[in-house]
Amino acid sequence: MKRFYPVIRVFGVLLMSFALTMLVPLLVSWYLQDGAASAYDEAFLLTFATGLGLWWASRHEAHDLKIRDGFLMVVLVWTVLPAYAGLPLVLHLNISFTDAYFEAVSGLTTTGSTVLSGLDKLPMSINLWRGMMVWLGGMGLIVLAVAVLPLLGIGGRQMFKAEAPGPMKDSQLTPRMTQTAKGLWAVYASVTVACVLSLKWAGMDWFDAVMHSFSTMGLGGFSSHDASFGYWDSPTIEGVTTLFMLLAGMNFATHFLAIHGRSLRPYVHDPEVGWYFTVTLGSVFGIALYLTALDVYPDFNTAMRFALFNVVSIATTTGFANTDYNLWPMFAPLWMLFLCSFATSAGSTGGGIKMIRALILYKQVYRELIRAMHPNAVWPIRLGGGVVPQNILSAVLAFGFAYMCFIVALTLLMTFSGLDIVTAFSAVVASINNTGPGLNQVGPATTYEILTDFQTWVCTFAMLLGRLEIFTLLVVLTPAFWRK
Numbered sequence: 001m002k003r004f005y006p007v008i009r010v011f012g013v014l015l016m017s018f019a020l021t022m023l024v025p026l027l028v029s030w031y032l033q034d035g036a037a038s039a040y041d042e043a044f045l046l047t048f049a050t051g052l053g054l055w056w057a058s059r060h061e062a063h064d065l066k067i068r069d070g071f072l073m074v075v076l077v078w079t080v081l082p083a084y085a086g087l088p089l090v091l092h093l094n095i096s097f098t099d100a101y102f103e104a105v106s107g108l109t110t111t112g113s114t115v116l117s118g119l120d121k122l123p124m125s126i127n128l129w130r131g132m133m134v135w136l137g138g139m140g141l142i143v144l145a146v147a148v149l150p151l152l153g154i155g156g157r158q159m160f161k162a163e164a165p166g167p168m169k170d171s172q173l174t175p176r177m178t179q180t181a182k183g184l185w186a187v188y189a190s191v192t193v194a195c196v197l198s199l200k201w202a203g204m205d206w207f208d209a210v211m212h213s214f215s216t217m218g219l220g221g222f223s224s225h226d227a228s229f230g231y232w233d234s235p236t237i238e239g240v241t242t243l244f245m246l247l248a249g250m251n252f253a254t255h256f257l258a259i260h261g262r263s264l265r266p267y268v269h270d271p272e273v274g275w276y277f278t279v280t281l282g283s284v285f286g287i288a289l290y291l292t293a294l295d296v297y298p299d300f301n302t303a304m305r306f307a308l309f310n311v312v313s314i315a316t317t318t319g320f321a322n323t324d325y326n327l328w329p330m331f332a333p334l335w336m337l338f339l340c341s342f343a344t345s346a347g348s349t350g351g352g353i354k355m356i357r358a359l360i361l362y363k364q365v366y367r368e369l370i371r372a373m374h375p376n377a378v379w380p381i382r383l384g385g386g387v388v389p390q391n392i393l394s395a396v397l398a399f400g401f402a403y404m405c406f407i408v409a410l411t412l413l414m415t416f417s418g419l420d421i422v423t424a425f426s427a428v429v430a431s432i433n434n435t436g437p438g439l440n441q442v443g444p445a446t447t448y449e450i451l452t453d454f455q456t457w458v459c460t461f462a463m464l465l466g467r468l469e470i471f472t473l474l475v476v477l478t479p480a481f482w483r484k
Contacts, residue, residue, distance in 0.1 A: 326439055360396045
């Protein structure tokens with residue numbers, strides 16, 4: 001047990017830090033007198049006291065984290081933290097622990113699935129807390145910890161490597177990991193402020209602008225209205241949100257390098273950017289033509305408006321909606337679900353396997369075709385001007401296999417529990433890709449409230465798998481991990 005003390009010590013500090021974020025909705029609740037203040041009082045005290053107790057018990061173990069500790073730390077954060085994040089929902093809304101944990105996991109993993117209805121009537125502080133969970137989870141609480149924990153004498157490099165999205169985890173933007181984390185958060189916070197001001201200009205009030213900016217930049221899709229963006233029915237608001245969803249779906253490291261170097265060159269050299277925009281915007285145009293041809297909308301401009309917002313929202317794994325696209329001909333929403341599996345960039349706040357892995361898999365398939373015709377040909381896989389190392393290629397192939405296996409296995413499990421195949425498949429795909437709404441009974445006009453507790457836990461597990469990119473979670477579940 002003592003060998004886990006360094007992890008327990010760090011986790012205690014993180015838990016106390018997370019408790020402090022609850023003071024924001026607490027102050028809002030006090031100011032607005034919305035009746036939810038007592039829920040935050042109790043949640044804050046319990047979370048902070050638990051973190052303090054863990055830190056106190058292990059305070060003398062100030063060793064740096066090893067690689068194994070980093071994996072355990074990340075899994076602890078994303079599995080245990082939601083239990084505390086859901087406390088205000090349990091205490092004020094009187095919902096079950098299963099539903100509260102699902103909602104908190106959905107927020108912190110930036111999925112955006114919800115079991116709540118009547119969002120328009122919820123206390124403002126509750127909706128603000130839901131948006132904050134998405135925003136905090138967006139860039140990753142671990143990255144924030146890398147910037148803060150060195151000040152406390154706790155190293156964070158192993159934690160960053162375990163959490164950093166994408167197959168190429170060892171690249172650094174600055175020589176020190178702390179500077180890297182601070183740089184990423186600075187960009188993330190700056191673009192969020194720009195999003196708030198833009199949404200206010202477009203017509204939202206200040207509260208909705210802040211809450212929906214949190215959800216937009218985290219690509220989480222939580223809204224304070226049951227009708228999501230259909231509440232405003234505003235092309236201007238939709239256009240602004242679409243722009244920031246596209247920005248959040250790109251690698252924040254690329255944004256950082258572009259801003260730091262005051263040049264657009266990083267976007268040109270990023271191998272994902274061109275494919276990201278080509279696939280996403282090409283799909284928007286294609287689905288708009290498809291909806292126009294089938295007379296779903298009276299003209300192409302109207303079809304383009306709804307296709308642009310909803311396709312970008314699902315492709316970037318945000319989950320906002322301005323119409324019930326579940327009523328569109330089945331090809332369109334299925335194609336949107338397909339996009340959310342790979343469209344976003346590594347290093348973004350989106351989910352799915354990421355565009356860089358999709359490109360590597362595509363190039364590997366093409367190389368095998370060349371080898372079939374020319375067995376002796378040497379055909380290295382190149383990406384971004386360099387050759388992809390064999391270890392990364394092997395890791396991507398293993399990831400793709402595990403990804404498909406989990407989708408099939410979890411879909412079968414959901415259908416075994418009584419769901420129809422469309423609902424089961426779309427719920428699993430939307431959860432493992434951290435997208436939010438699925439189709440049929442879990443479509444954009446409904447919630448996940450219709451699921452049984454068992455089905456809710458399956459989706460919760462899928463969300464955690466997606467956020468931790470499968471292997472981070474699986475490593476901790478293997479017996480070899482726990483051997484000395």
